Amino acid sequence: MTKERVTLYDTTLRDGAQTTGVDFSLEDKRQIAAMLDDLGIDYVEGGYPGANATDTEFFADRPKIKARFSAFGMTRRQGRSVENDTGVAALLDSAADAVTFVAKSWDYQVKVALRSTEEDNLEGITQSVRHAVSKKKEVAVDCEHFFDGFKANPDYALACAKAAYDAGARWVVLCDTNGGALPHEVERIVAEVIKVIPGASVGVHCHDDTGQAVANSLAALRAGARQIQGTLNGLGERCGNANLTTIIPTLLLKDEFASRFEIGVTQEKLTHLTRVSHALDELLNRAPNRHAPYVGASAFATKAGIHASAVMIDPKTYEHVTPESVGNQRRVLVSDQAGRSNIISELTRLGVPLDKDDPRLSRLLDEVKEKEAQGYAYEGADASFFLLAKRVLGEAPHYFDIERYSVAVDRRFARNGFEDRGAEAIVKIAVHGETRISAAEGNGPVNALDLALRKDLGAYQKYIDDVRLVDYRVRVFQGGTDAVTRVLVECADGEGGRWSTVGVSANVIDASFEAIVDAINYKLLVSGAK
Ligand SMILES: CC(=O)SCCNC(=O)CCNC(=O)[C@H](O)C(C)(C)COP(=O)(O)OP(=O)(O)OC[C@H]1O[C@@H](n2cnc3c(N)ncnc32)[C@H](O)[C@@H]1OP(=O)(O)O
Ligand SMILES: CC(=O)C(=O)O
Structure with a gap:
């Protein structure tokens, strides 16, 4: 059986940029576009040229990607001719191959948000699409609020979608903008749409406000839509968009989809998915979601x-x-x-x-x-x-004994408001019966203790010179005065090794010290120190 092609349209660089706390630089955008392209995504929506300096610059020079490069923006403004609309001009003047117009398709939104008439909105869609097609751009129309609009006034929602298609749009994308639709509703409504627009031109753009964005996208596919929009790691406005990092493996590995459809991502590229997902988190300077389907550290x-x-x-x-x-x-x-x-x-x-x-x-x-x-x-x-x-197992050498340690926190306040903060630690250890005392200053008590412990380990010092503490997490549990503190410490060395240790005590300093001592002992053990 010949498989049908499903098109993947990524909006990480546009809707993903609408995620709380996400702010892509130009270089981030270039790197992410290259990653998406390498993965085998069909369309990379780069952003909104004309909306901000980064996006305008990104669209000045087409990234060297095989994927279609798409620019997002709204249809011509009310009361403006399409030829004189600077927003539309920014899209058409950009280096994009394709333009994605966002257009209202819910009568209530036309009245309330646009303060316009249904007729003017329809004309705006038709004129914008025709104009862009005449400028040789491929056009998609994101029908905003389509599912809510269809539930309120199916004729008008369909008229908007049809206006886009009849004016020459390659794709008519049905958006669950507020993310409130459920899979059975999406399946039913998409089935209605493809009675008037061929499924090969219908796409879907789902938000995750009920946790159904992936399920809704798959429901649309089952009903006949052939383009899925989404983002890496499910970035996007509010609760995010349909997560392509979940959708891609589902399409390739689940028989219902894999037997009927093909996508631009190959099985070989699929093996890069976890790395790509983590690379995006690295760029965003945030910890990967351990529980993410397929790619999370806990997924298997x-x-x-x-x-x-x-x-x-x-x-x-x-x-x-x-x-x-x-x-x-x-x-x-x-x-x-x-x-x-x-x-x-x-x-x-x-x-x-x-x-x-x-x-x-x-x-x-x-x-x-x-x-x-x-x-x-x-x-x-x-x-x-x-x-x-x-x-x-009786296989751990005993390297050193802790005889004592102390730490003092120092705060100095001056009248001019200047505040000096720091900590001093002293650690006394015995290595092969020989006592060694080290003192160190740090920016806090744990830092000072860590530095003091690692200052002089006698014959073992050479094994730990390149060790550094890279992460430190504290959790207090049981609550009240009986609280117990658990400290997790992550260390790294110059050879790329990373390891985690734990300490537990009623006292956070003791717990931290225990975890640091474990980290040093571990490094000595795996280095073969005798
Ligand atoms: C569903 C989505 O995720 S759409 C995401 C769109 N992306 C963004 O909004 C991020 C980038 N946006 C921006 O930088 C700015 O909003 C801009 C540059 C696009 C516009 O800024 P401003 O001119 O200051 O307008 P503002 O943002 O306040 O309001 C949007 C205007 O567009 C109009 N508008 C909104 N959607 C449409 C549409 N589909 N077609 C035509 N006009 C529209 C609104 O009625 C409003 O008009 P008004 O200025 O006459 O009140
Ligand atoms: C276009 C878009 O981002 C939406 O309707 O959600």
């Missing part, structure tokens, strides 16, 4: 002991697709929900082979559960788990 993580034992026999028992297909990884977590299978799996990953019948395995599992009951959490601290395992 197994925590429950019963699941882990089955996953080790056959991963299919608890995985709907393979992690490798989307460039992700399987993880079996160690926690208080674990059984021996979790421990064996994690030890294997860490390069510590252990037989399921080894009596030390049960001791290690008991120790993990006891420590977790005290507040330790090993699923985010694999280096602390590694150390614990090595100790229980």
